[in-house]
Amino acid sequence: MSAVSDHPILDPALAPPFPVAALPVLRNVQLRKNVAHAIDVIQAKRARLVAEKTDWQELRTAAAAIKDETLANLPAYLEQFEERCTTAGGQVHWAADAAEARRIVLEILREEKADEVIKIKTMTSAEIQLNPFLEDAGIRAHETDLAEIILQLGQGEPSHIVVPALHVNRSQVREIFARAMGIKDLSDDPKALTAAARNYLRKKFLTVPTAISGANFLVAETGGVAVVESEGNGRMCLTLPRTMITLAGIEKIVPRFADLEVMLQMLARSATGERMSPYTSLWTGVTPGDGPERFHVVLLDNGRSSILANKTERQTLRCIRCAACMNTCPVYRQTGGHAYGSVYPGPIGAILTPQLQELKHAQSLPFASSLCGACYEVCPVKINIPEILIDLRAKVTDQERRTAGKFTDPMYLGLRVANLIFSRAWMFHCAQRMARIGLRVFTRRDGWIHALPSVGAKWTQTRDLRGLPKQTFHEWWEKTGNKRTRESGIEEVEAR
Amino acid sequence: MRASLFITCYNDTLFPETGRAVVRLLERLGVELEFRSAQTCCGQMHANTGFRAEAFSQAKRMVRLYADAEAVVVPSSSCVAMIRDQYPGLMEELGNEGLREQFKALAPRVYELSEFLVDKLGAEDVGAYFPHRVTYHASCHGLRGLHLGDRPFRLLKNVRGLELAPLANLDRCCGFGGTFSVKNGEVSSAMLTEKLEDVLATRAEYCTALDNSCLMHLGGAMHRQYAPMKTIHMAEILASTQEEVRG
Numbered sequence: 001m002s003a004v005s006d007h008p009i010l011d012p013a014l015a016p017p018f019p020v021a022a023l024p025v026l027r028n029v030q031l032r033k034n035v036a037h038a039i040d041v042i043q044a045k046r047a048r049l050v051a052e053k054t055d056w057q058e059l060r061t062a063a064a065a066i067k068d069e070t071l072a073n074l075p076a077y078l079e080q081f082e083e084r085c086t087t088a089g090g091q092v093h094w095a096a097d098a099a100e101a102r103r104i105v106l107e108i109l110r111e112e113k114a115d116e117v118i119k120i121k122t123m124t125s126a127e128i129q130l131n132p133f134l135e136d137a138g139i140r141a142h143e144t145d146l147a148e149i150i151l152q153l154g155q156g157e158p159s160h161i162v163v164p165a166l167h168v169n170r171s172q173v174r175e176i177f178a179r180a181m182g183i184k185d186l187s188d189d190p191k192a193l194t195a196a197a198r199n200y201l202r203k204k205f206l207t208v209p210t211a212i213s214g215a216n217f218l219v220a221e222t223g224g225v226a227v228v229e230s231e232g233n234g235r236m237c238l239t240l241p242r243t244m245i246t247l248a249g250i251e252k253i254v255p256r257f258a259d260l261e262v263m264l265q266m267l268a269r270s271a272t273g274e275r276m277s278p279y280t281s282l283w284t285g286v287t288p289g290d291g292p293e294r295f296h297v298v299l300l301d302n303g304r305s306s307i308l309a310n311k312t313e314r315q316t317l318r319c320i321r322c323a324a325c326m327n328t329c330p331v332y333r334q335t336g337g338h339a340y341g342s343v344y345p346g347p348i349g350a351i352l353t354p355q356l357q358e359l360k361h362a363q364s365l366p367f368a369s370s371l372c373g374a375c376y377e378v379c380p381v382k383i384n385i386p387e388i389l390i391d392l393r394a395k396v397t398d399q400e401r402r403t404a405g406k407f408t409d410p411m412y413l414g415l416r417v418a419n420l421i422f423s424r425a426w427m428f429h430c431a432q433r434m435a436r437i438g439l440r441v442f443t444r445r446d447g448w449i450h451a452l453p454s455v456g457a458k459w460t461q462t463r464d465l466r467g468l469p470k471q472t473f474h475e476w477w478e479k480t481g482n483k484r485t486r487e488s489g490i491e492e493v494e495a496r
Numbered sequence: 497m498r499a500s501l502f503i504t505c506y507n508d509t510l511f512p513e514t515g516r517a518v519v520r521l522l523e524r525l526g527v528e529l530e531f532r533s534a535q536t537c538c539g540q541m542h543a544n545t546g547f548r549a550e551a552f553s554q555a556k557r558m559v560r561l562y563a564d565a566e567a568v569v570v571p572s573s574s575c576v577a578m579i580r581d582q583y584p585g586l587m588e589e590l591g592n593e594g595l596r597e598q599f600k601a602l603a604p605r606v607y608e609l610s611e612f613l614v615d616k617l618g619a620e621d622v623g624a625y626f627p628h629r630v631t632y633h634a635s636c637h638g639l640r641g642l643h644l645g646d647r648p649f650r651l652l653k654n655v656r657g658l659e660l661a662p663l664a665n666l667d668r669c670c671g672f673g674g675t676f677s678v679k680n681g682e683v684s685s686a687m688l689t690e691k692l693e694d695v696l697a698t699r700a701e702y703c704t705a706l707d708n709s710c711l712m713h714l715g716g717a718m719h720r721q722y723a724p725m726k727t728i729h730m731a732e733i734l735a736s737t738q739e740e741v742r743g
Contacts, residue, residue: 387581395546423553
């Protein structure tokens with residue numbers, strides 16, 4: 001069990017199911033405190049900045065429309081991007097899956113004769129597990145985002161897509177830095193910690209000539225790339241190295257440069273509660289004497305184009321990775337990101353991971369939600385996450401119910417029986433009477449049930465259940481002479 | 497005004513007092529109520545657990561059963577949200593043209609209780625008397641699914657004797673989520689623990705809501721922890737009158 005908490009597995013093919021992976025986190029009081037505190041701060045900032053925009057709902061609609069237009073014409077926009085980027089001196093590579101993307105990046109790095117590479121924070125590189133792959137090939141990847149450094153030096157895993165070290169507090173950061181950087185008298189003052197990171201990073205920025213970035217947006221019209229960040233590390237990676245490799249999912253496209261007006265506002269306000277991100281870098285191809293001499297873009301599919309096929313699920317690809325959904329999610333608030341067993345946690349992870357992966361690797365994720373709808377309410381591109389969760393649940397259930405073991409599974413059996421019962425009123429009424437008698441043995445003298453067997457035990461582990469009343473509502477209605485009960489038509493309805 | 501009461505399967509079985517309160521309340525307001533005893537379940541549990549075909553067969557049953565009702569009143573926000581948010585997709589995917597038309601005609605006549613009172617009857621003061629300190633839990637489906645807004649508060653503010661205790665983090669889920677509460681029992685319980693802290697901090701005598709499923713969750717934990725608070729569906733508060741308290 002400690003293996004799960006100390007070294008969470010963020011590979012859906014290997015990670016334990018969500019309810020199991022959540023257990024060690026639920027017991028980790030410090031981690032839960034760190035998560036709740038961090039998301040409270042971000043959420044309050046976001047709420048303030050969103051309230052400032054009187055046209056927020058219109059902006060959401062506009063942002064969703066921009067992404068929908070992109071997705072409806074994705075091949076054309078991608079080709080346009082490739083053409084414009086190439087004209088501007090960039091080189092575009094297409095990767096069908098993670099393995100191909102890793103191979104392309106490695107080939108470029110080999111051509112550059114690189115044994116080190118500096119990185120701007122990119123979740124896409126985490127998705128394709130790039131760092132360990134490069135490590136095996138003898139290339140050391142250095143993260144330059146503060147949170148990513150914390151994780152890299154502390155050998156931790158990201159638990160959030162915007163603030164990956166959200167689960168680590170500053171005294172833990174102090175420990176990690178002191179150990180990894182060999183600083184004995186480091187204080188946990190944020191200033192001292194930042195200074196230590198800056199000192200560590202400066203050497204890398206000045207000596208490593210190759211960089212890897214992600215992309216927040218790719219502009220089809222110009223062939224340009226946009227990256228936002230808060231620390232200036234991205235700006236350093238973009239201006240000092242000789243070669244830049246940008247790794248981006250194919251859904252990162254926006255059609256026009258002007259679309260950034262909407263998208264950048266939505267992203268900054270939703271992600272970090274800022275009007276604009278402190279650093280917004282936009283670059284197009286290469287410019288002699290200014291920035292990298294060589295520029296590569298790796299366009300990654302890795303399951304994305306298959307999501308396009310379904311009208312409901314397609315919304316998933318609108319995502320701009322702002323993490324507002326996880327910041328507001330009451331489930332994420334309790335479990336943090338690691339329980340999701342993927343680099344994409346929270347509500348967006350619960351719908352994205354099962355679609356990027358084979359469903360069987362992540363089938364507990366669509367159920368890791370109370371369907372409270374908070375994620376949909378905050379989503380800047382209006383992804384109806386609860387709707388997609390329910391859709392994916394149906395896919396999981398369709399797949400599972402055919403397997404032999406599930407036929408007698410209490411939950412499946414119960415739901416099948418319930419369906420039969422609900423199909424006829426007389427059966428429903430009969431079942432109510434049977435339940436009343438059946439539950440009597442579990443009901444204490446105070447009228448409450450304190451312990452139930454089987455699936456019910458999951459309820460009574462923390463909650464009591466009031467015993468069944470002696471009379472159902474419909475029995476009362478019939479008995480009290482409310483004779484307006486409409487009986488006609490029932491048989492007719494049920495016969496169909 | 498005539499209306500048909502869809503009591504919902506779990507209110508019928510577990511919380512008949514809520515149904516009796518709805519009858520008392522609406523009849524007092526002059527509504528002529530009918531109850532179609534063929535009713536069972538709206539299909540929410542099956543839909544949310546991924547049993548789409550089963551959910552559809554229950555949805556079909558509902559639509560057929562209430563096709564000719566003038567208005568359908570439902571004292572459960574999540575069941576109304578099921579009808580509004582999920583029926584269209586189920587009808588589209590599995591229904592035939594006739595059923596889709598029938599549903600389209602029925603949908604605008606389905607009301608959650610507070611919607612029926614405030615929007616249809618225009619009654620914010622229902623003449624209720626409930627001399628207790630009460631906090632209101634805005635269940636997720638009422639808040640974000642149905643956008644009930646301030647309807648519940650307008651109703652509660654007009655209850656004589658009632659002292660409304662504001663609840664912190666009103667928009668946060670209690671962790672019930674139907675089968676989520678058992679499929680992810682531990683996570684659900686952690687959510688419940690945090691919610692209950694806010695609820696108990698109000699020092700109210702009662703926690704009320706427009707959905708007994710959240711109240712079953714909160715109430716179950718209150719009882720387990722010997723908390724000095726009870727849960728009560730808002731229909732029961734609105735049905736209480738001075739005469740009753742004295743009587």
